[in-house]
Amino acid sequence: MPRFRRAVTVASVVALSLATASGVVAGTRSSDEAALAPTRQSASQVIEARVNSLLAKMTLQEKLEQIQLLPDFMVTDQDVRNGLGSVLSLTDPVQINRLQHIAVEQSRLHIPMLFAFDTIHGFRTVFPIPLATASSFDPQPAADDDRIGARE
DSSP, X not given: OHHHHHHHHHHHHHHHHHHHHHHHHHHHSOOOHHHHSOSSOOOOHHHHXXXXXXXXXXXXXXXXXXXXXXXXXXXXXXXXXXXXXXXXXXXXXXXXXXXXXXXXXXXSSOOOOEEEOOOBTBSXXXXXXXXXXXXXXXXXXXXXHHHHHHHO
């Protein structure tokens, strides 16, 4: 009989745990339909047609180039002429301007490049990683880090 009682107790604890976990998951789902609505309207048909036309002209290699992000020290002028999509960590305006002119004037499809800089820790000032900032449960430090990084 003790085995049966132990089995019933274990089964009851497991069932209660599952029920509690299900309630927590159900309770965290958003019931605010406005929050789930799209944040912008669909692109116009004119833009969709231009995008589809450009995609139809692109080779597989050009599509792969467009989704590639190279660090600044690896970018060559030939990469840009081949249709490189973006460069990371380049901050020199003269170099950015030069590469952008190559992309727009010397590449086959004349697609402008994107230039990015990873500011996960800030730009000049170094902040804790966002996970550490979030662990404070205070949104103000995250907002301050973002504001300062954007200003820099």
